[in-house]
Amino acid sequence: MKREQSSQQQQQLQQQQQQQQKQEADDSMPATSDFVKKLYKMLEDQSFAHVVSWGPHGDCFVVKDMNEFTKSILPRMFKHSNFASFVRQLNKYDFHKVKNTDDNQFGEHSWTFRHPDFHADRRDALENIKRKVPTQRKSLPSSSLRPTSGSPTQTATLTSHVSSIESHSSQLQSHTAQLQSQVVGLRGENEALRGQVAALERNYQDVLVEMVNFQRNMAQQDGLMQNLIQYFLGVEGGECVSSLDSGSGFGCGFGGAGMGGVESGGFYSAYP
Numbered sequence: 001m002k003r004e005q006s007s008q009q010q011q012q013l014q015q016q017q018q019q020q021q022k023q024e025a026d027d028s029m030p031a032t033s034d035f036v037k038k039l040y041k042m043l044e045d046q047s048f049a050h051v052v053s054w055g056p057h058g059d060c061f062v063v064k065d066m067n068e069f070t071k072s073i074l075p076r077m078f079k080h081s082n083f084a085s086f087v088r089q090l091n092k093y094d095f096h097k098v099k100n101t102d103d104n105q106f107g108e109h110s111w112t113f114r115h116p117d118f119h120a121d122r123r124d125a126l127e128n129i130k131r132k133v134p135t136q137r138k139s140l141p142s143s144s145l146r147p148t149s150g151s152p153t154q155t156a157t158l159t160s161h162v163s164s165i166e167s168h169s170s171q172l173q174s175h176t177a178q179l180q181s182q183v184v185g186l187r188g189e190n191e192a193l194r195g196q197v198a199a200l201e202r203n204y205q206d207v208l209v210e211m212v213n214f215q216r217n218m219a220q221q222d223g224l225m226q227n228l229i230q231y232f233l234g235v236e237g238g239e240c241v242s243s244l245d246s247g248s249g250f251g252c253g254f255g256g257a258g259m260g261g262v263e264s265g266g267f268y269s270a271y272p
Contacts (some may be wrong), residue, residue: 032126035078035089036118040126042077055112056105058120060098063111087111092131 043054043061051068054061063069070083078086087097090113098112106112117128 032129033093033131036093036126036129038077040118040123042073043120048073054120059118060112060114061118062106063113064106066109066111093129094132 039061042048042052051065051073052061052063066083070081074083074086075081080086093115095113095115095118098114100108100110100112104110104112115129117125119125
């Protein structure tokens with residue numbers, strides 16, 4: 001019995017010492033969140049080193065076996081067994097996952113996290129690790145969302161302005177309709193003018209053809225007249241020559257007998 005009591009007392013003493021050490025460790029931790037404190041203590045516990053530990057340079061920590069970490073360490077240190085929730089909590093405190101490289105000594109399935117103020121030899125910097133403040137959407141002040149009740153004069157002025165704008169808008173619409181109608185009419189007149197110009201061009205071509213034909217006919221008539229004149233001159237010249245040759249005197253063109261009276265004075269007697 002004494003031995004049992006003695007062993008129980010020793011166990012209680014050890015538990016008290018552990019609690020005292022834990023309390024002292026808690027007191028030595030800087031003012032930071034419980035999550036960051038638990039995270040730092042987890043990495044100080046060498047019994048977890050085969051599953052989670054500091055990186056080679058003490059500036060990050062590595063989860064070497066995610067399954068074992070989720071099954072044994074998370075429930076013990078953080079009271080849950082959801083690795084995704086643990087990662088989200090790290091993100092809220094601005095921890096970032098480091099991409100694995102080919103020379104990663106912990107394997108391709110390990111998870112490495114880093115924070116600029118989370119180092120193995122910088123316990124005092126833990127107080128700089130703060131939970132990120134969620135960004136708030138910009139919203140209008142509540143006062144601007146509430147309708148303001150103005151004075152009757154202001155209301156009447158606003159109503160007058162609205163009526164004036166509506167009247168001006170209707171006038172613009174009417175004017176626009178008139179302009180559109182005028183545009184349609186001008187288009188019709190333009191088409192009619194184009195038709196008239198085309199008709200005038202055709203008439204001009206016809207007149208040119210008639211003038212050419214007229215000039216051609218005049219040239220032909222002129223040639224004919226020249227031929228007739230030459231013909232008549234040739235005929236009359238032939239008769240005068242034949243009269244002179246026969247000795248009848250200047251009787252060409254007036255008959256042979258009459259020309260014979262020149263020598264006897266008959267030519268003058270014919271004209272008293």
